[in-house]
Amino acid sequence: FAQKITWKMASSWPAGTQIQWAADFFAETVNKTSGGRLEINSYPAGKLIGAMEVLESARMGNIDVSHASPAYWIGKMPAGALFGYLPFGMEAIPYLTWLYEGEGMALYQELYARYDFGLVAPCGIIPPEDLAWSNKPIVSMNDFKGLKFRTSGYWGEILSSFGAAVIMLPAGDIYESLQRKVLDAGEFSIPSMDKTLGFHEIAKYLLVPGIHQPSTILDICVNKKSWGKLSPDLQEIVKAAAQATTMRMLTNSISKDIEALKFFKEKGVKIHYLDPKIQKTMYAKADDLLKQKAAKDPFIAKVWASQKKFRTDYNTYKNLMTPQFE
Amino acid sequence: MSGDIIILLLFIGLVIGIFSGFPAAFILGGLSMIFGMFFVGPGIFGHFIVRLEGVMTNYTLLAVPFFLFMGVFMEKSGVAEKLFNAIYVWCGKLRGGLAVSTVVMAMLFAATTGIVGASVVGIGLIALPAMLARKYDKAMACGAICAGGTLGVLIPPSVLIIIYGPIVNLSVGKLFLAAYLPGILLGVIYILYILIRCYIQPEYGPPISDEEYRIPLKKKIGLMLTSIVPIGLIIFAVLGSILLGVASVTEAGAVGAIASMVLAACNRNLTWKLVRDACMETLKVTSIIILIAIGAFYFSAVFVTLGGDDVVSKLFLTLPIGKWGVLIFMMVLLIILGALIDWMSVLFIVIPIITPVAAKLGFDPLWFAGVVMVNLQISFLSPPFAYALFYMKGICPPEVKTTDIYRGVVPFVGLQMLGLLLCIIFPKIITYIPSLFNL
Amino acid sequence: MGILNGFIKMADTVSEWSGKITSWLILILTLMTGYEIIMRYVFNAPTKWCFDMSYMLGGAFFVLGQGYTLLLNKHVRIDIFYSRLSLRGKAIVDSVFYLIFFFPLWIVLLYLLIPYVYESWIVEERSMQGYWMPILYPFKTVMPVAVFILILQAIAEFIRCIRTIMKGNET
Ligand code: NA
Numbered sequence: 001f002a003q004k005i006t007w008k009m010a011s012s013w014p015a016g017t018q019i020q021w022a023a024d025f026f027a028e029t030v031n032k033t034s035g036g037r038l039e040i041n042s043y044p045a046g047k048l049i050g051a052m053e054v055l056e057s058a059r060m061g062n063i064d065v066s067h068a069s070p071a072y073w074i075g076k077m078p079a080g081a082l083f084g085y086l087p088f089g090m091e092a093i094p095y096l097t098w099l100y101e102g103e104g105m106a107l108y109q110e111l112y113a114r115y116d117f118g119l120v121a122p123c124g125i126i127p128p129e130d131l132a133w134s135n136k137p138i139v140s141m142n143d144f145k146g147l148k149f150r151t152s153g154y155w156g157e158i159l160s161s162f163g164a165a166v167i168m169l170p171a172g173d174i175y176e177s178l179q180r181k182v183l184d185a186g187e188f189s190i191p192s193m194d195k196t197l198g199f200h201e202i203a204k205y206l207l208v209p210g211i212h213q214p215s216t217i218l219d220i221c222v223n224k225k226s227w228g229k230l231s232p233d234l235q236e237i238v239k240a241a242a243q244a245t246t247m248r249m250l251t252n253s254i255s256k257d258i259e260a261l262k263f264f265k266e267k268g269v270k271i272h273y274l275d276p277k278i279q280k281t282m283y284a285k286a287d288d289l290l291k292q293k294a295a296k297d298p299f300i301a302k303v304w305a306s307q308k309k310f311r312t313d314y315n316t317y318k319n320l321m322t323p324q325f326e
Numbered sequence: 327m328s329g330d331i332i333i334l335l336l337f338i339g340l341v342i343g344i345f346s347g348f349p350a351a352f353i354l355g356g357l358s359m360i361f362g363m364f365f366v367g368p369g370i371f372g373h374f375i376v377r378l379e380g381v382m383t384n385y386t387l388l389a390v391p392f393f394l395f396m397g398v399f400m401e402k403s404g405v406a407e408k409l410f411n412a413i414y415v416w417c418g419k420l421r422g423g424l425a426v427s428t429v430v431m432a433m434l435f436a437a438t439t440g441i442v443g444a445s446v447v448g449i450g451l452i453a454l455p456a457m458l459a460r461k462y463d464k465a466m467a468c469g470a471i472c473a474g475g476t477l478g479v480l481i482p483p484s485v486l487i488i489i490y491g492p493i494v495n496l497s498v499g500k501l502f503l504a505a506y507l508p509g510i511l512l513g514v515i516y517i518l519y520i521l522i523r524c525y526i527q528p529e530y531g532p533p534i535s536d537e538e539y540r541i542p543l544k545k546k547i548g549l550m551l552t553s554i555v556p557i558g559l560i561i562f563a564v565l566g567s568i569l570l571g572v573a574s575v576t577e578a579g580a581v582g583a584i585a586s587m588v589l590a591a592c593n594r595n596l597t598w599k600l601v602r603d604a605c606m607e608t609l610k611v612t613s614i615i616i617l618i619a620i621g622a623f624y625f626s627a628v629f630v631t632l633g634g635d636d637v638v639s640k641l642f643l644t645l646p647i648g649k650w651g652v653l654i655f656m657m658v659l660l661i662i663l664g665a666l667i668d669w670m671s672v673l674f675i676v677i678p679i680i681t682p683v684a685a686k687l688g689f690d691p692l693w694f695a696g697v698v699m700v701n702l703q704i705s706f707l708s709p710p711f712a713y714a715l716f717y718m719k720g721i722c723p724p725e726v727k728t729t730d731i732y733r734g735v736v737p738f739v740g741l742q743m744l745g746l747l748l749c750i751i752f753p754k755i756i757t758y759i760p761s762l763f764n765l
Numbered sequence: 766m767g768i769l770n771g772f773i774k775m776a777d778t779v780s781e782w783s784g785k786i787t788s789w790l791i792l793i794l795t796l797m798t799g800y801e802i803i804m805r806y807v808f809n810a811p812t813k814w815c816f817d818m819s820y821m822l823g824g825a826f827f828v829l830g831q832g833y834t835l836l837l838n839k840h841v842r843i844d845i846f847y848s849r850l851s852l853r854g855k856a857i858v859d860s861v862f863y864l865i866f867f868f869p870l871w872i873v874l875l876y877l878l879i880p881y882v883y884e885s886w887i888v889e890e891r892s893m894q895g896y897w898m899p900i901l902y903p904f905k906t907v908m909p910v911a912v913f914i915l916i917l918q919a920i921a922e923f924i925r926c927i928r929t930i931m932k933g934n935e936t
């Protein structure tokens with residue numbers, strides 16, 4: 001007779017949003033499949049701890065599990081960007097293939113090695129984000145010049161090199177600042193998330209596709225002591241639930257994004273697809289930027305080389321195996 | 327031990343601890359640690375570390391020192407004196423005219439400062455000597471100053487609102503707009519009260535002498551313009567920069583601070599010593615607020631971990647008094663707590679607990695926040711624990727007794743409750759202005 | 766007694782100076798934010814650094830003056846009953862509460878903050894909020910420093926309480 005174990009899991013996602021769906025789905029799956037032997041209570045950001053505090057909290061043991069994205073921790077592990085999301089990074093299917101079947105998983109474990117977690121595992125992936133909500137149409141390269149754009153990280157660096165006036169504000173202020181026109185443009189997340197937060201109410205224009213974030217990997221980190229207390233079969237249940245969440249999060253998000261984009265159109269949002277030429281120009285810049293980063297950080301260099309090699313192989317495969325009849 | 331009993335013990339501990347007189351912030355922190363260690367385990371310290379860091383990196387809270395800084399400069403800028411002189415030449419002839427001038431000045435002053443301290447001190451130093459010299463009733467004089475000064479925390483900008491917004495996940499800009507009409511309403515209620523009271527009992531506020539009143543109209547208008555324009559510019563600097571999209575609310579605080587420094591410089595009051603004192607004053611008040619915030623965040627870490635929010639929510643939702651009964655219960659609770667303990671502890675601890683309950687009962691979040699903010703500003707005036715009174719004591723000449731102050735504020739506390747009731751009965755008072763801006 | 770006097774004096778001095786120096790941060794923050802708004806609104810060229818610097822200096826401003834505020838006895842007390850106590854009664858309440866409610870929390874917190882911040886130095890942690898991505902460990906180090914100053918001042922206050930209880934002759 002095993003004693004019932006209760007875990008606290010805190011995530012970086014606001015309550016009621018599509019990304020929190022992944023955290024809740026994972027917790028529910030574990031609770032059901034373990035027959036109640038392991039119960040995970042899922043707390044959205046701000047309920048128990050703040051969004052950016054979950055990793056340290058799981059490490060220190062004030063929670064058992066964190067649910068976030070490796071890209072959130074680039075301040076602590078610069079290579080995290082390559083495991084979460086990267087401007088002009090891979091889309092979901094190749095990304096997952098690299099991660100689950102290629103060299104990705106070993107590198108991913110290496111990323112977290114010094115934090116000494118019981119388990120780190122991908123647990124959700126999301127499709128491309130919205131590139132920008134804006135008060136001005138963004139069509140040409142020139143439209144980026146002087147554009148007051150709220151974003152962060154590598155994408156901020158890339159945009160500013162194209163003359164955008166990148167503004168730093170807390171993520172929670174994006175909505176209000178767009179509304180009051182402190183910002184000309186800003187990005188937040190995938191269409192279904194942005195719909196929940198009501199971005200269509202305050203911005204006329206929506207720019208796609210999410211070249212700055214073609215996909216985003218979410219993951220769980222389990223405190224070492226908490227992990228050690230699980231019997232081997234419970235450990236397998238947690239691992240399997242994480243994998244199941246990854247798949248369901250992708251399909252669930254795509255289906256909700258289809259609805260969200262339809263909804264935006266009905267609401268009169270002007271949706272614009274960014275000229276592929278501009279995308280290519282920006283891609284070259286992103287490539288340069290990553291070269292610089294790789295030159296400074298051997299682990300980034302190693303991961304990036306692995307991803308580049310995989311992408312070449314995958315593209316060959318894709319070109320041969322993608323049917324074109326529609 | 328069942329969860330309900332632990333939560334009950336936690337509250338009992340809180341009451342005993344807070345009324346011991348030991349600094350409230352330390353009680354909150356210490357109590358959280360004790361309950362956390364016993365019922366959660368050593369992991370609770372991890373919460374304390376990340377919450378400390380969370381407070382320190384909180385960009386919205388940064389508006390607090392900015393608006394405090396601005397308030398100190400407004401208090402010392404010499405604006406209040408000019409304004410008072412300009413207003414009372416118009417209404418000095420009325421019975422109670424000086425007290426009315428005080429409230430009018432307080433309303434304008436409130437629109438340039440975010441704290442009660444700056445308002446009460448800034449207004450009191452000018453208006454109290456003027457009223458005492460003209461044989462106003464001491465209690466009436468003190469009441470008008472304290473109540474008027476308290477508007478400083480309701481009429482935007484307001485430190486109370488800046489802290490309130492993030493706690494309940496509402497935009498501070500929106501809450502600012504929601505607070506205008508309630509603030510003006512209270513001011514108007516005070517003025518009506520003073521006029522009626524002094525009309526019936528002229529000894530409360532005798533009209534000023536004819537000689538003093540006989541000032542040419544041209545001069546009166548000149549006085550008015552030279553005093554209103556600078557205030558108008560300050561209001562425009564803060565609100566304009568928010569509404570026109572020049573700055574976020576946090577940044578608007580800095581804009582206001584710079585504008586008020588410029589104003590003090592124009593009045594030749596900006597000295598090196600003033601800047602140094604303003605920095606120091608801002609540091610002290612910020613430290614007080616932040617330490618309570620840290621203690622309260624520790625408390626809520628333990629409270630939520632122990633499932634306290636569910637316990638309280640269930641308790642409220644099962645009360646057999648209906649939606650409006652629960653609302654009235656909450657209002658009474660807030661008034662009692664506001665009289666007994668400081669507004670920050672109430673705000674940081676009680677508001678996160680009752681706000682989700684109100685949402686579940688189907689109250690409009692913006693309206694509910696507005697009602698609670700009106701309620702919380704009562705706490706600045708309601709004795710025994712009332713900041714407006716503490717500041718008033720600090721600036722009173724010896725002939726004004728503490729009992730005069732207490733006697734003076736009681737009718738105004740009643741008027742605040744009347745204002746609160748009106749906001750509950752006529753929700754438009756809160757929601758109308760935000761709706762104009764499509765918020 | 767000489768050592769204790771020396772300690773109190775030292776704690777008071779540390780608190781006072783930390784408060785005085787920290788207080789200037791608000792002026793710097795105000796001017797910095799004004800500069801950022803002008804750069805953004807007039808020249809359409811927002812700075813890369815202002816946002817990160819704001820919360821870092823702001824965070825330091827929040828906590829580094831806590832010791833000084835304690836020295837000035839400014840922290841809010843609900844003194845409805847407390848104010849009726851004699852000096853000795855107040856000292857008894859304060860010293861007991863310092864022992865139970867203050868020292869265990871803040872001393873353990875300081876003890877745990879040191880490895881927490883050390884970790885940040887080791888990984889050379891950078892801020893991830895903006896795209897300037899400045900180093901974060903000096904900012905994190907503010908936490909243990911502030912807590913240390915607060916504890917130091919609390920010890921001084923505690924010693925003062927004990928002296929009042931023992932009805933010392935000195936002031
Ligand atoms: Na105000």
Ligand code: NA
Pocket residue numbers: 664665666667704705706707708709710711712713
């Ligand atoms: Na009160």
